[in-house]
Each structure stands twice: as structure tokens, then as C-alpha cells.
Amino acid sequence: MSTDDQPRGLRRGLTQYGDAGFSLFLRKAFIKGAGLSDDALSRPIVGIANTGSGFNPCHGNAPQLIEAVRRGVLLAGALPVEFPTISLHESFAHPTSMYLRNLMALETEEMIRAQPMDAVVLMGGCDKTVPAQLMAAASANLPAIQLVSGSMLTGSHRAVRVGACTDCRRFWARYRADEIDAAEIDEVNDHLVPSVGTCSVMGTASTMACVSEALGMIPLGGGSAPAVTADRMRVAEDTGRLAVQLARTRLTPDRILTAPAFENALRVLLAIGGSTNAIVHLTAIAGRAGITIDLEQFDRMSRETPVLVDLKPSGDHYMEDFHAAGGMAEVLRALRPLLHLDCLTVTGRTLGESLEAAHAPFAQKVIRSAAAPVYGQGGIAFLRGNLAPGGAIIKQSAASPALMEHEGRAVVFENVEDLAARIDDEALDVHPDDILVLKNIGPLGAPGMPEAGLLPIPRKLARQGVKDMVRISDGRMSGTAAGTIVLHVTPEAALGGPLGLLRSGDRIRLSVSQRSLSVDLDDAELARRAAQREADARAQPPAPAPRGYRALFLKSITQADQGCDFDFMRGTEHRGVAPRADG
Known part of the structure; x- marks a missing residue:
């Protein structure tokens, strides 16, 4: 059946009773119990995925956003219908929200498929929410548009501007170093998060909002408006209007989520100094769309794409400054010669057409030109070597320049429990030029690849x-x-990767300029250690068999370079590679 032949509104996805007429009759009877008229029920239906929760302050403005979306849908002549989904907050999910990202993606996809809607507004914001929702959209392939909750405002501590969560970590490090006392750390705790919304820096949530604009799943300018502003409410209303347009034109995600669109998103990720987590998330979303992310080509792109956005943690400013400076329109203007401007967006226009219609540029200090970048290369570098045969990444724009070419002695922790037990032990044999190594926090080892x-x-x-x-x-x-943090080492220790063979005292070499991460051990010694590890594992009693979601997760999870998605969720049709070798 072609897209144009598919039923619309209440006739979509009728419950199977063996009698389609009765199924529609029953559906209308029940929904009329909510007071809806035949006129209302004859309209296109726009579903609104509600991720609000008392455990999720990042989505604390969900009621106001949903009301604005509903207004936009109604003004455009359609029927808005809200439905709940899983809500994930980074600080309120055990063992880590990443462990639950795929569950949220599965649930959201199935709710989109199961319920009668002609288009869906995906309302979210916190770190794993937008990735999960876009993964679901790619798989369900129903007309969809992303709406983010927006960033929180910044606070002030003793006349110093502060914001979550770069400053959370900065003050906690000062507290650990005895530079501030318990009274001050309690005081700053009151000011780091002065409103609802996502983190006020270029963290994962803001990164995913920005790259979603570049992908075409958020209209230009829709990703950066702070959570508690009139701008954010107007974005929400316009999102409702656009959702109705999507329902009528039947513009599906597969026409937007193309290989060139992912190349645009990766380019933007590098230019904004975005979160390393976005690599994993974009790889997962692309995989759902049948597109492969080539990390070697991503690194080539990194060498030619400077960081242009002066935001913490790579710079000095905050998301509200970024929005006031023009947001993604300014970034895309600076990157224009490097972008695929013919990519389609949820507005029905191309990225280039959207950029032409954006506000005129103006003088500001947050978004730089390519001639005067914040950092000369992209924010993220891809590493390889005998310690990471499948690769690893480092956020070079937020690393210490003096440590990016470094050789040191390994101080190894077997897992997070070992780290917690020994890291502050005065007897720990550790020196400033050593290299700290933590094993078994990958997708399988933790499980869930925690932060x-x-x-x-x-x-x-x-x-x-x-x-x-x-x-x-x-x-x-x-x-x-x-910090100078090497992440996503693949294969992970729990899967038999070389990282799991490291011992304290081994010599490790990091060269970001050479994109190299290696340990000073020959192949014979690595093989000997691997054989010993296997023998030790055989001598251990078998672990209890997992059950439920954990069993599914451990059986099906892929590695970081595959997006940490379930292996059975990748799109069946291969639709390209991003970035292209000739891009």
C-alpha cells in the first residue's frame, strides 16, 4: 500500500476484532466519552508524546509546552491527542539513563505504531530522550517533528555566573581539593539550577537539540530557546502547526534522515564543541535509518572543521547566550560552504531555503567565524591503536593541551566499585603524570555504559x-x-578488548595529533594475558542468568561504534554512509 493509500485519523491501525467496521465503531464510541464531536474526530490526528515526570526537572515545562503544541495543532485544523511515554532524567535513573535509552526508543516506536495518529510531536529534552525519540521516529517512519524542552537559565553564586552542569563539576572538584568547605558547596548547590530545563551549557541535551536542527528534525531556531521563555512557547505552538502540515503532506522521516543530513549533523557536532555522547546517539539514529557512520571519515572531517561556538565546557558562555547570539542560523552560515544545503527539513523546505529565510546576521561574541575559531579543529578526535582496535574518542576542545601528547604509567581500576574504594586512599600509588584507567564500564560491563x-x-x-x-x-x-578524557574504547573490557588486559604499571602512550592510543606491550604478551583471562573466567562459577529487560539488553546490545543500539533494530535497507569519503 502506498503512503497516499493508507487510512488517516481514527481509521489508522484499527484494533483487530475481525470486523473493521465494528473496530472503528467501538473506537469512536470510547473516545466520544471524552466529549469529542464527530467534527473533531474527522480531523487529522497529531499525537503528542509527553515525557513529563516529577522525576524529570529537565521536562518541568512539559504542561506549558504541550498546551502550546495543542494550540498550534488546533489553529491548523487538526486534533491533538497527548499520550505518555517513558521519561528519563540523567540523575534519576539507575544504573544509568543510557541503559534505558533503547527501552524508551522501543516503547515510543510501538506507541506511535499502535495508536491512530497521522503525525507525532516528540516532546523531550534530557540527554537520552531526544536520541530515543529520533530512533523511534526513524523506525516507525510516521511524519514526526522534534520539540525540545529548552535549556535552564543560569544562576549566580557570590556574583559569579554559574550553570549546570559544567559548574557542578568545577565546584565539586574544588570541594574535593579542600578549596571550598561544606557550607559553600551546599550554598552553590542552591544556585546551579535556577529553573526547569536541560543543562545550560553545551552538554548532551543542547548538543542533540543543535544537531537535530542540522538533521532537519527541528525547524531552524527551534533548538536553542531557553525553557522558561516566551520564545520556547512560540516554538512549541509553531511545532504543532508544522505537525499538521507534516500530516497533510505525509513527509516521513526517511526523506529527511538521509546520509547527507547526517553528514551535516556530524559537521555541526564538531563546530559547536558538542558532547561526545552525540557520536553514539547519531550512530544509533543513523543505524535505524539504514545509514552507517564512518568514524574514520568523521575524524577527517574533524581536521577541517573548527570549533566556532564559545560555550562551556569548551568555552565561556551558556546556552541562553547562544540563543541570543542567533543560535544555529549563525553556525550554519559559518559552515555554509561545507554543508549539504539541499537536505529536506520538517518545514518542507531545504536547509538552504531555511537558512535564507532566517534572521539577518548581527554582531555578537559567542559564535565565531571560521577565520577566528575557538579551537582550530573539531571538538572531537577519533583514536586508534593496540589499546583500542575498534577506536576511541577524545573531546580535544575540552582537554588540556599539555596532556594531548603524553606517555605515562597506568593506574588501573577494575570497575566502579574498585574506583570508589581506592581513588581517595592515601596509600594509592599514583602520581600527577600517571594515566588513570577504568575498566568494565562499557555497554556490557556496567551494564549500560555510564558516565x-x-x-x-x-x-x-x-x-x-x-x-x-x-x-x-x-x-x-x-x-x-x-578534561583529557579518552572514552568509548572499543572493544570494551567485558567483551575481551585489550583494555581489560591492562595492569597497573603498564606504559600507555596518547598522541592526539597522531590519533593514536597504545600500550607498550607486544602481541605475544597481550595474547598471554588474554589466555590467562580466559582461564580465570572458566574457573569462576557461572553468574545467575539475567531476566527481563536486562537479559534482552545483555544479549542484544552493540558496542559504542555501532551506537549501543540493539542488534535487531538496525534498518534492513542500507541507505548510505556518512560522512562520505569524498565529502
Whole structure:
């Protein structure tokens, strides 16, 4: 059946009773119990995915946003219908929200498929929410548009501007180093999050909002408006209007989520100094759309794409400054010669046409030109070597320049429990030029790949004034974090990767300029250690068999370079590679 032949409105996806007429009759009877008229029920239906929750302050403005979306839908002549989905907040999900991202994607996809809607507004914002919703949209392939909750406002602590969560980490590091006392850390805690909304820096949530504009799933200018502003409410109303347009034109995600669109998104990720987590998320979304992300070509792109956005953690400003400076329109103007401007967006216009219609540029200090960048290359570099045969990444724009070419002795922690037990032990054998290594925090090992890659500086070194060290793991770190942190080492330790063979005292070499991460061990020694590890594993009693979602997760999860999606969720039709080798 062609798209134009598919039923609309209440006739979509009728419950199977063996009698389609009775199914529609019953559906209308029940929904009329909500007071809806035949006229209302004859309109196109726009579903609104509601991720509001008392456990999710990032989505604390959900009621106001949904009301604005409903207004836009009604003004455009359609029927808005809200429905709930899983809500994930980074700080309110155990063991980590990443463990639940795929569950949210599955649930959202199935709710889109199961319920009668002609288009869907995906309302979210917090770190894993937008990725999960876009994964669902790519799989369901129903007309869809993303609406983010927007960033929180900044606060003030003793006349110093602060915002979550780069400043959360900065003040906590000062507290660990005894630079501030318990009274002050409690005081700053009151000011870091002065409103609802996502983190006020270029963390994962803001990164995903920006790259979603570049992908074409958020209209230009719709990603950066702060959560508690009139701009955000107007964006929400316009999102409702656009959703009705999508329902009528039947513009589906597969026409928007193309390989060139993902290349645009990756280019923007590098230019905004965005979160390393976005690599994993974009790879997962692309996989759902049948597109492969080539990390080697991504690194080539990184060498030619400077960081242009002066936001924390790579710079000095906050998301509300970025929005006031013109937001993504200014970034895209600066990148214009490097973009695929013919990519379609949810507005029905191309990216180039949207850029032509955007506000005129004006003088500002937050978004730089390519001639005067914040950082000369892209924010993220891709590494390889005998320690990471499948690759690893580092956020070079937020790293310490003095540590980006470094050789040091490994200080190894087997897991997060080992780290917690020993990191602040005064007897820990550790020096400032050592390299901290944390194993078993990958997709399988943790499980869920938590944001534990930002290992704390050992307290005794922090008290000596040490601010940064090279740290390596198979896990992730928050997009709000900074430091010389090597992440996403693949294969992970729990899957038999070389990272799992490291011992304290081994010599590790990091060269960001050479894109290299290696350990000074020959192949024979690595093979000997691998054989010993296998023998030790066989000697251990079998672990209890997992059940439920955990069993599904452990059986089906892929590695970081595959997006940490379930292996059975990749699109069946291969639709391209991004970035292209000749891009």
C-alpha cells in the first residue's frame, strides 16, 4: 500500500476484532466519552508524546509546552491527542539513563505504531530522550517533528555566573581539593539550577537539540530557546502547526534522515564543541535509518572543521547566550560552504531555503567565524591503536593541551566499585603524570555504559593542585564535562578488548595529533594475558542468568561504534554512509 493509500485519523491501525467496521465503531464510541464531536474526530490526528515526570526537572515545562503544541495543532485544523511515554532524567535513573535509552526508543516506536495518529510531536529534552525519540521516529517512519524542552537559565553564586552542569563539576572538584568547605558547596548547590530545563551549557541535551536542527528534525531556531521563555512557547505552538502540515503532506522521516543530513549533523557536532555522547546517539539514529557512520571519515572531517561556538565546557558562555547570539542560523552560515544545503527539513523546505529565510546576521561574541575559531579543529578526535582496535574518542576542545601528547604509567581500576574504594586512599600509588584507567564500564560491563569516564582526580593529588590527568575508559562522560578524557574504547573490557588486559604499571602512550592510543606491550604478551583471562573466567562459577529487560539488553546490545543500539533494530535497507569519503 502506498503512503497516499493508507487510512488517516481514527481509521489508522484499527484494533483487530475481525470486523473493521465494528473496530472503528467501538473506537469512536470510547473516545466520544471524552466529549469529542464527530467534527473533531474527522480531523487529522497529531499525537503528542509527553515525557513529563516529577522525576524529570529537565521536562518541568512539559504542561506549558504541550498546551502550546495543542494550540498550534488546533489553529491548523487538526486534533491533538497527548499520550505518555517513558521519561528519563540523567540523575534519576539507575544504573544509568543510557541503559534505558533503547527501552524508551522501543516503547515510543510501538506507541506511535499502535495508536491512530497521522503525525507525532516528540516532546523531550534530557540527554537520552531526544536520541530515543529520533530512533523511534526513524523506525516507525510516521511524519514526526522534534520539540525540545529548552535549556535552564543560569544562576549566580557570590556574583559569579554559574550553570549546570559544567559548574557542578568545577565546584565539586574544588570541594574535593579542600578549596571550598561544606557550607559553600551546599550554598552553590542552591544556585546551579535556577529553573526547569536541560543543562545550560553545551552538554548532551543542547548538543542533540543543535544537531537535530542540522538533521532537519527541528525547524531552524527551534533548538536553542531557553525553557522558561516566551520564545520556547512560540516554538512549541509553531511545532504543532508544522505537525499538521507534516500530516497533510505525509513527509516521513526517511526523506529527511538521509546520509547527507547526517553528514551535516556530524559537521555541526564538531563546530559547536558538542558532547561526545552525540557520536553514539547519531550512530544509533543513523543505524535505524539504514545509514552507517564512518568514524574514520568523521575524524577527517574533524581536521577541517573548527570549533566556532564559545560555550562551556569548551568555552565561556551558556546556552541562553547562544540563543541570543542567533543560535544555529549563525553556525550554519559559518559552515555554509561545507554543508549539504539541499537536505529536506520538517518545514518542507531545504536547509538552504531555511537558512535564507532566517534572521539577518548581527554582531555578537559567542559564535565565531571560521577565520577566528575557538579551537582550530573539531571538538572531537577519533583514536586508534593496540589499546583500542575498534577506536576511541577524545573531546580535544575540552582537554588540556599539555596532556594531548603524553606517555605515562597506568593506574588501573577494575570497575566502579574498585574506583570508589581506592581513588581517595592515601596509600594509592599514583602520581600527577600517571594515566588513570577504568575498566568494565562499557555497554556490557556496567551494564549500560555510564558516565563514569570522568574519573575523579585522586584526592591527595587534588589537594596538591592537580587539575587534570589523562583518563581512559570504555565508558562515557557527561557532555558538560572537561578534561583529557579518552572514552568509548572499543572493544570494551567485558567483551575481551585489550583494555581489560591492562595492569597497573603498564606504559600507555596518547598522541592526539597522531590519533593514536597504545600500550607498550607486544602481541605475544597481550595474547598471554588474554589466555590467562580466559582461564580465570572458566574457573569462576557461572553468574545467575539475567531476566527481563536486562537479559534482552545483555544479549542484544552493540558496542559504542555501532551506537549501543540493539542488534535487531538496525534498518534492513542500507541507505548510505556518512560522512562520505569524498565529502
